[in-house]
Amino acid sequence: MIIVERHEKILALLEKRQQASVSELSALLLVSPATIRRDLADLENLGQVTRVHGGAVLSEQYASQMHEQTINEKxxxxxxxxxxxxxxxxxxxxxxxxxxxxxxxxxxxxxxxxxxxxxxxxxxxxxxxxxxxxxxxxxxxxxxxxxxxxxxxxxxxxxxxxxxxxxxxxxxxxxxxxxxxxxxxxxxxxxxxxxxxxxxxxxxxxxxxxxxxxxxxxxxxxxxxxxxxxxxxxxxxxxxxxxxxxxxxxxxxxx
Amino acid sequence: MIIVERHEKILALLEKRQQASVSELSALLLVSPATIRRDLADLENLGQVTRVHGGAVLSEQYASQMHEQTINEKxxxxxxxxxxxxxxxxxxxxxxxxxxxxxxxxxxxxxxxxxxxxxxxxxxxxxxxxxxxxxxxxxxxxxxxxxxxxxxxxxxxxxxxxxxxxxxxxxxxxxxxxxxxxxxxxxxxxxxxxxxxxxxxxxxxxxxxxxxxxxxxxxxxxxxxxxxxxxxxxxxxxxxxxxxxxxxxxxxxxx
DNA sequence: ATTTTTTTGTTTGATTATGATTATATGTGA
DNA sequence: TCACATATAATCATAATCAAACAAAAAAAT
CATH class of the missing domain: 3.40.50.1360 (Rossmann fold)
Known part of the structure; x- marks a missing residue:
């Protein structure tokens, strides 16, 4: 699995559930917690998620963007x-x-x-x-x-x-x-x-x-x-x- | 379950119910009363709830925000x-x-x-x-x-x-x-x-x-x-x- | 094929969160 | 008011999470 693919899966899950824990993502995507943390750090730098202790939540602006996109996708x-x-x-x-x-x-x-x-x-x-x-x-x-x-x-x-x-x-x-x-x-x-x-x-x-x-x-x-x-x-x-x-x-x- | 997730669930419950007891929340969310108290203290600092003896109620301003949403859902x-x-x-x-x-x-x-x-x-x-x-x-x-x-x-x-x-x-x-x-x-x-x-x-x-x-x-x-x-x-x-x-x-x- | 770069997992110590304990405070009913 | 039960705050030990450094593996480039 390539990195961008994993990033997309993380965002997709976040979009659906608002928040996700590191352990959850680690188990789901079959990679170590360290990798998930690096992913979340990357996504945070891109302004797409906000990290919290234990996991991450969807960043405000990204959440609103996504909403419009999914409507268009329908x-x-x-x-x-x-x-x-x-x-x-x-x-x-x-x-x-x-x-x-x-x-x-x-x-x-x-x-x-x-x-x-x-x-x-x-x-x-x-x-x-x-x-x-x-x-x-x-x-x-x-x-x-x-x-x-x-x-x-x-x-x-x-x-x-x-x-x-x-x-x-x-x-x-x-x-x-x-x-x-x-x-x-x-x-x-x-x-x-x-x-x-x-x-x-x-x-x-x-x-x-x-x-x-x-x-x-x-x-x-x-x-x-x-x-x-x-x-x-x-x-x-x-x-x-x-x-x-x-x-x-x-x-x-x-x- | 990460902290923000628990905070959201507490707020969601308060939104429906106006008030909630510590013991109630503790049983529902499967964490100790001490953790619930810390959560409520955090949420009080953010101005989202008002603590009372035995539990917490929705803070005035947060309650009014919520009220508009429930009108839409009516x-x-x-x-x-x-x-x-x-x-x-x-x-x-x-x-x-x-x-x-x-x-x-x-x-x-x-x-x-x-x-x-x-x-x-x-x-x-x-x-x-x-x-x-x-x-x-x-x-x-x-x-x-x-x-x-x-x-x-x-x-x-x-x-x-x-x-x-x-x-x-x-x-x-x-x-x-x-x-x-x-x-x-x-x-x-x-x-x-x-x-x-x-x-x-x-x-x-x-x-x-x-x-x-x-x-x-x-x-x-x-x-x-x-x-x-x-x-x-x-x-x-x-x-x-x-x-x-x-x-x-x-x-x-x-x- | 070999080197270089990137990605990943592991280790370490520090930080944070949690639950248990204890002492104090608050509310309740006689 | 006093006793009683319950709730709270503070403290501590434990557990979970995190960041940084390192080593191993994979991928890319030479």
Whole structure:
């Protein structure tokens, strides 16, 4: 892990929680307390955090900056990208089917489309956010039980995998962090990978939703080979995509 | 937990409650009374609280600042009613405990209080809405899995009851539709009643949150006798309440 | 491949925070 | 008022945290 990456993670946590202790950060980022202190000293020199005994708090000015940024990020261009991908995915679903909807922002875009377009669909999901939205839109929904991962609001873990293995889906719609013809479908989290893998095994047909930034990216853990799922993306002009197309069906959204 | 974090929690509690005792804060935040006194001395030097014998109250100027914020948060009158009930309930929770939070709008009011005031609490819930909100506020949360009832966004059913039976809670906080000394705790839905009953069996202490309109009301299905739970309400002047008080503890919120 | 630079973890002593103890002060009820 | 219980302040020992210096490891440059 590179320094700037660690700094970003520290700021991200601070942004979410206002304050963080050295020991907490040390355990979370798998580095020594001394390194965390150096990081915090650096960030303090940049005016981004204020150090206190035991840890650090977000500096006043940075806190206000962040607030504006996150508001802007909510309406980012990425969002439009994800919406058109979700549209293509929604067209695959037939009325009356039972589908699995993975946690994530891309799959979230599928929710209003499913509610409006597909009659009598039943949705199983590991995201408490998705479950709440779907229920609000009167879509039959089942949630996987277990501990909720705070970063993504998704339920993961061995218990969740066991529940998945007792279910059968007509289709699954999964988010992914990296797709290449060689490395396959990859994510940074082992637990999440295990979850996705379990879902794919129980589903008649799988769809991976990935915007252009994911194509050609490789992450830590492999979920599955590319040919195990249909790729839904908005990428149009890249050699990597051609290599993937030799292994599996690719649905490209035009926008 | 770092000092500033504790200071914030003390202020958050005072903001909700106007005053707090040293022993109360000590138990809640899992530190010695001596540390709480030092904290209060610090906060007094900063002009944020005024110390009194046994504890502290919000300082005048800080209280007026806060007042403007609470005006913004003000919603419907019923909501205000539920909020003060939730305040009393939140004060029952000690740091580090595992609690069950029932689905419902009254219990929803507990969520921000838990997040702000109680450190290291773990919340188990059958509401996907609650789970999402809690996770957003960085509270450790576990969700019961199963079909989501569309009307309430709550997970119910025999499978959910089975999951509950494998867990143990320090405290449970339940919504209810009717409370009388004779008919006990009642709701209109059999599945929900079974769920609440299962939770009460697994919890060391149970709290039923019921606003004035629920006192004296009788619904279709009985969940339990009144004496199985502490009643938290805002009702003050009714004979029914006196009859209930003979059977169980009643916490009345003053507002 | 070797040197240089950067980054990291460890050690040390100093600083700070915490909890226990004790003596004093405050509030409460007879 | 007096006794009694509880709260507080002050003190101390212990534990946690910190900063600085150093050594080891990793990365970059030669």
């Amino acid at each position: 309406q980012s261009l990425h969002q439009e990208e994800k919406r058109v991908i979700a549209q293509q995915a929604a067209l695959q679903v037939r009325g009356g089917e039972t589908i699995y909807l993975d946690a994530g922002t891309t799959t979230a875009c599928l929710i209003p489309l499913l509610a409006q377009v597909v009659p009598k669909v039943t949705v199983v999901t590991n995201s408490v956010n998705h479950a709440a939205k779907l229920a609000d839109l009167s879509v039959a929904v089942m949630v996987i039980g277990g501990s909720v991962k705070l970063a993504t609001n998704a339920v993961i873990g061995s218990n969740a995998v066991q529940q998945i293995q007792q279910l059968q889906f007509d289709r699954s719609f999964l988010g992914i962090n990296g797709v290449t013809a060689e490395a396959g479908l990859t994510t940074p989290d082992m637990e999440e990978a295990a979850m996705k893998r379990a879902v794919m095994a129980q589903s008649r047909k799988n769809y991976v939703l990935a915007d252009a930034s994911k194509i050609g990216a490789v992450n830590f853990v492999k979920v599955n080979d590319v040919n195990e799922a249909v790729l839904v993306t908005n990428q149009t002009d890249q050699s990597e995509l051609e290599a993937i197309r030799k292994q599996t069906q690719v649905i490209i959204s035009e926008a | 919603q419907s009158l019923h909501q205000e009613e539920k909020r003060v009930i939730a305040q009393q309930a939140a004060l029952q929770v000690r740091g580090g405990e595992t609690i069950y939070l029932d689905a419902g709008t009254t219990t929803a009011c507990l969520i921000p209080l838990l997040a702000q005031v109680v450190p290291k609490v773990t919340v188990v819930t059958n509401s996907v809405n609650h789970a999402a909100k809690l996770a957003d506020l960085s509270v450790a949360v576990m969700v019961i899995g199963g079909s989501v009832k569309l009307a309430t966004n709550a997970v119910i059913g025999s499978n959910a009851v089975q999951q509950i039976q494998q867990l143990q809670f320090d405290r449970s906080f339940l919504g209810i539709n009717g409370v009388t000394a004779e008919a006990g705790l009642t709701t209109p839905d059999m599945e929900e009643a079974a769920m609440k009953r299962a939770v009460m069996a697994q919890s060391r202490k149970n709290y039923v949150l019921a606003d004035a309109s629920k006192i004296g009301a009788v619904n279709f299905v009985k969940v339990n006798d009144v004496n199985e739970a502490v009643l938290v309400t805002n009702q003050t002047d009714q004979s029914e309440l006196e009859a209930i008080r003979k059977q169980t503890q009643v916490i009345i919120s003053e507002a």
